[in-house]
Structures are given as structure tokens and as C-alpha cells.
Amino acid sequence: MVSLADKLFVLGCVLALTGLALGTPPTWSPYMAGALIGVLSWLSLYLVDKPIGTSTTYVRVSGMLARLFSPRSVDENEYMQETGIKVEWQMLLVFGVLLGGLVSALAAGTFGLRWVPEFWVATFGADVWLRMAVALIGGFLVGFGARWADGCTSGHGISGALQLAVVGWIGAICFFVGGIITAMLLYSGGGGAG
């Protein structure tokens, strides 16, 4: 077990690194960004013995929100109980991702409130409500599918694949197969995207 002092030391290094990284160009080489994520995977396994993941946090947060309306149904739900509806390591990681995206965008000068992404405008136009409705359906399938598959692009696609887990590689391939077929059907006629 890694001691608390060691964890705090590494955390200090991470913060220093973040400060340094904020001053770098707004767009990184994808290879360099991926390499940094690889280093983070060492740190998470070494320091807290947990692989990086994000989608379990959606179960916990949805459980916490559902508890506000119907505490019993959450407490009696087997899956919620197996997952454990509490604040833990991964939830802080996801909160860190939010902060990381925010400070990175502010420092790079790319922060801006936007409703409809360009790929969507190119195919379906700039209607905000249509985009929100489809994003909601897409989000539903992502959240539902991630739990069905027991992992998402980070838990399977990165952490699983880098541990050479069969589940990671099959998962990542299926995410892309489903995604590529759907994208080809929907957007391949989109003008501005290429």
C-alpha cells in the first residue's frame, strides 16, 4: 500500500504538471495526449490500485438523484447496492475531468458556450431543440450501453485494452462498429464535415 505522504507528493507533481501544461499550445499531438493518459494509468494502478474509468459514476450519481425522490427504490435495487451509491475515488476523478476541461479551455482561450456542434449543423441544421432531443437519446444509449457492457471508452477502450484484457479489445471494437455504422448512415452526406 502506498503511503498518504507519497500520494500527496505525487498529487503535488500532478498539480505542477497541470500548471505547466496549461501554457502549452491549445492543440496537442494526439500521440502526446495519449501518452500522458498512459502515464496516468500507471499512477492510478500504482497509487490507488484502480484502473481509470468513468461510467460507473453515472450509476452512482443517478442513484443519488433518484434517492431524493424515492429512497426505497434505490436502496432495494440490487444493481445500485452492488455498485454502492457513495462518493468515492472515481467520482472525484470525473469531477477532476470536468475541472481539467474547464481550466484547459480557459487557458487555451477556447472556452465558449455552444449548443449545436458543427457536424450536426452540417447535416440536420442549427435547430437547438432537435439537437437536444437526439443528444438525449444518444446519451441514454451511451449510459445504458456502457452499463450493459460493464465499461465505456475509458474503462474498456483505454484501461481494459492497455491491460490486454479481452473485454477491453472486444468492447472497443464493438463501440466503433456500432458507431461507424450509425455515423455512416446518418452523416456521410454531411457537407462541411470533411
Add this chain to the structure above:
Amino acid sequence: MRTRGAATGELLVGLGIGLLFGLALHRSGVTNPDVIINQLLLRDMTVVKVMMSAVVVGGLGIYTLRHFGLVQLHIREASVGSTVIGGLIFGVGFALLGYCPGTAVAAVGEGRLDALFGGIIGMLIGALVYAMVHPRVREVLKMGSMGKQTLWGLLRVPPLVAMVAVSVIIGGLFWWFEVVGL
């Protein structure tokens, strides 16, 4: 029984790793859903480059650390019923949304509101509905189970050999991307 200090240390490590993870996702461009969709249309390989670079650097490091007994692996179970079906459902949503559970959060930090009101709200509802149907799909999840299998276990080669081989293949893929300009 762990002390409160150890638990706090764990949470702080999560926050720190998340901070740099979010920064790397944002600066690599994958928080932009246009990049995700162009990847799914096979016009731009940014997402694959980020993921596979993480696999090479992360995997070589993890397997080296493991060789010296400093980390242990966490391999989850693979099955057709869970991994393939769930993965395909995820993929359809991924193309409709343009974000995954990690990039959506960093994209909200960047100011993308469709990642919040469409994406994250939808994912929370999806996770909640999954929790409700889980007992009824349990039998489906077990279909075609492969257990907690690894690539090296499957191929019956030493772990480090498999990791180096995977890295060489990914290196070749990257070389090809650069040659053809993807």
C-alpha cells in the same frame, strides 16, 4: 480497516488524475464532437491515435511495473451477451451524441451545452434505467462468457511478449496513418 487519511488521499489522487485526464482529452481535440464523428466516418484518426498511444505507453509501463510486483492487473469478464451487445448499443449512442462518458464531462468544462443537457442527463437516465432492468438481463449477460481473459492468456504467450507485440502492431498502424495522411 482503512484510516480516514488513506481514504482522503485516495480521493485526492482521483481528483488529480482526473484533472490531467480532462486536460489531455481537451488538448487532444477529442472533447470536440466533430472530431468524434469524423473518426466514426473514418476521415480522421485522432480518437484511435489517442487511445492506442495510451495503450502503448500505459500498457508497457503497467506490464513493467507488474513484472517487478508493484501493480496488479484488474481484468473484467468478457462475454458476448454483455460486451458485444452492450458495446453495440453504446456505439449507436456514441454516433448520435458525439461524446462518450469521459469526454462529455470535459466538453461541459469547455462550454458545450449539448454535452450537458443532452449527453450527461441522457447518460444518467440510461444508467438508472439499466439499474432497473439489470435483474432481467442477467441471463443474457452470461451468454458466451470468456471469463477474465487476457490476450496473452488466449494466445498462451508471456505477458511482456504480448505487450511488446501489441505495441509494434500499433506502431505500424501509426506509421501507416502518417504515410496516407489520416
